[in-house]
Amino acid sequence: MNWKDLFQPQVISRGRAYYKRGLVTNLRQTESAVQATVNGSESYRVVLQFGPSCLQHVGCTCPYATEGKYCKHMAAVLFYLDEIRGLAGNKQANYPTLTELVAGATDQQVRDFLTLALAADNRLAQRFRMGVTQTVRENELVTYQQQIEMVFVAHQDRHGYVDYRAADALMAELSDYVTKDIQTIIDSQQLKLAFQVVNSLVSKISNAEVDDDGGILSLVDDCSEAWQQVIDEADMPLKRQLFSWFKEHADGSFETFNSEIIRLLNDNFSEPGFLQSKLKWTEEKLHEAKTDFPNYSTDWAKLHIQLMEKLNVSAEEIDEFCEDNLGLRGMRQIYITRCLQNKNYSRAIRLLLDGQKLVRKVPNLESEYHMQLKEIYQLAGWSDDYRRTLWQLLIGDECGNVGLYQELKRFYSTTEWPDVREKLFRAMPKTANYEPLYAEDMLYPQLLEAVLAEGGLIGVETYEDVLRPQFAPQLLERYVQVAKDLAQDVGNRKYYQEIVVMLNHMGTYPGGMPVVAKLLREWRVTYAQRPAMMDELRQVKV
Structure with a gap:
């Protein structure tokens, strides 16, 4: 089968456009696999795997592909391979x-x-006219808006609604419109017109009634890329117009496109004048968010800090801003991260300790603060505090954490550790899982006792490799108990097959074969009326 048969026609067209624009980079290949990066509004990684005579697997990190669809990025890489390896395979001889x-x-x-x-x-x-003449006629925008309107009309019902059956086709045609018609306008350097046409399309789709199941994600990507091209090639007068439009529409009026609008604002317009304007804008947005949408206010605060850094605002002023906004959800962590980047460990510790007082009754959060404190104490070289925090974690929510246990153990000599360990075990909650700690220190008698006390086979199977050399009889006895319990219940063939697997495993133990044979003799009498069970037990190797 030709690889192109896997793709929708509009995806093939967009993939070819990406390939022709040279957006496929970092290609690496072996005899059976290819990896490449495809650059668009964002960069995505494509992986291809080939069998002896066919394409076996394609994958891409873009949102469209994560839904299980074949995307334009995959097609772009395959077009690239057609050129360098001749893999197209669709040319008929003498045609x-x-x-x-x-x-x-x-x-x-x-x-x-x-x-x-x-x-x-x-x-x-x-x-064709735009590509050849590269001139804009009067009312050119109206012509393009009419074209967009006609695309919608072709997929709407008589009430103006696009149902789920027509939505994919609509999104595909609109994406094709962006990557062909609008791209032609951009290539003709009619950047203002291109921007207006994209905006008209975005406005139309945002206000239309469409029962879409995710196909719009690809359209958002295409529009974002077109916007980015216009920004990259715009002169300063046009750039000021673009900036004003993005700022005006970063209010969620185009809900589906809002995150891309904010991203484009953030990633571009880095000239000082724009930065100052963005700083004032984020300050206003932060104030609005605190009042109306408090859960989103931290996003604006984070963006505001990034702008302050780009404008070389003093560290003291940025820290003051962070202090003033510590009440925002998530702001404390942003400030702590900033302190760590600047190696201001004392302030980071103070922020954590203050925050810890606020979350003592919140499940898991106190443990998270302790973990951060432990890491900062370690970075700062505050050994006593580092060790004390490790202890607090191990007798609290992190009891049974082998990594922390190993960290604490490094503080003590081999002669000191047994006494410290006993104190630690006594301080840990009775419900703690001691098994991984027993295994870490090779305390196998204690480990066996804990494993057998819990019932079932989970502990046995987890630690069987280390316990079996010394305690094979005890483990085999547990297997016998569990096998007998399982046999009492009536099940299907799959259930009996699992019992057979267990019996065969028991047979690998020293003295296991006679034990298994005895069980089989008993069961052939006790459960003789279960033909499925009797049939499956013939697979036991005795």
């Missing part, structure tokens, strides 16, 4: 390609056919 047909035609044949094709397709004619 000319389109490129060969055009090359063999006369100029007049090409002109006549092109005229007929353009006359039959207004959108194609518009794209």
Whole structure:
């Protein structure tokens, strides 16, 4: 099968456009696999795996592909491979390609056919005229807006609604419009017009009634990329217009596109004048969010701090801003991270200790603060505090954490540790899971006792490798108890097959074969009326 058969036609078209624009980079290949990066509004990693004569697997990190669909990034890499490895496999022998047909035609044949094709397709004619003349006619924007309207009309019902059956086709056609028609406008350097057309499309889709199941994500990506191209190529007067538009519409009015609008604002417009304006803007947004949407206020605070850093605002002023906004959800962690980056360990510790007082009755949060404190004490070289915090964690929510146990153990000599360990075990809650700690210190008698006390086979199976050399009889006895309990219940064949697996494993123990044989003799009498069970027990190796 040709790989192109896996993709929707519009995805093939967009993948080809990505390939032709040179967006496939960092390609690495082996005999059976290929990895590459495809750059668009964001960079995504594509992985291809090949069998002896076919494409076995394709994967991409973009949102569209995570839904199990074949995306344009995959297609772009495959087009790239077609060029360098000749993997297309769709050329029939002695049958000319389109490129060969055009090359063999006369100029007049090409002109006549092109005229007929353009006359039959207004959108194609518009794209051709823009690409050739690179001029904007009066009311050009209206023409493009009418084209967008016609795309919607073709997929709407009589009430103007696009149901789920038509939504995918609509999104595909709109994406095709962005990557072809709007891309032609950008290539013609009519950047203001391109920006206006993208905005018209975004406004239309944001206000339309569409029962979409996620296909819009790809359209958002395409529009974002078109916006980015316009920003990259715009001169300063146009850039000021773009900036004003993005700022005005970062209020959620285009809900689906809002995160991309904010991202583009944040990632671009880095000239000092824009930065000052963004700083004032984020301050206003932060004030609004505190009042209306407190859960989102930290996002604006974080963005505000980033802008302050870009403007080389003094560290003291940034710290003061953080202190003033500590009441915001998540702000304390942002400030702590900043302190750690600046190696201001004392302030980070003070923030953690103060925060700890506020969350003592919140499950898990106190443990998280202790973990952070432990790491900062370690970074700062405050050994006593580091050791004390490890102890608090191990007798609290992190009892049974082998990593922390090993860290604490390093503070003591081999002669000191047994006494310290006993004190630690006595201080830990009675419900603590001591088993991983017993295994760490090879306290196998205590480990066996704990494993057998819990019932079932979970502990036995977890620590069987270390316990079996010394305690095989005790473990085998537990297996016998569990096997007998399981056999009492009536089950299906799969259930009996699991018992067979257990019996065969028991047979690998010293003295295990006779024990298993005895069980089988008893069961053939006790459970003789279970034909499925009797049939499966024939698979036991005795």
